[in-house]
Amino acid sequence: MKISARNMLKGKIVGIKKGATTAHVSLEVNGTIVMASITNDAVDELKLTVGMEAAAIVKASDILIAVED
Structure with a gap:
């Protein structure tokens, strides 16, 4: 698989809540949980299961930081 996104976080699926x-879908990456919201159809098509290896791919042009005044 080739993809243009450069922010790929490899880990293990630790939870799926439809x-x-x-x-x-919760993915544990080096002790940190990353959560993705995807369609139920995508979960089924990818045959995602708890315990399997997967990658979170982040594609964003900007990341913003905010604080309260």
Whole structure:
């Protein structure tokens, strides 16, 4: 697989919670949990299961930091 995104976080799926249409997939990356919201269909098509190796791929042009005044 080739992809243009350069921010790839490899880890292990530690949780999958399906909702009505969207699933929250939790991926443990070096002790930190990264969560992705994807469709239930995507979970099924990718055959995602807890314990399997996967990667979170982040594609963003900007990351913003905010604090309260």
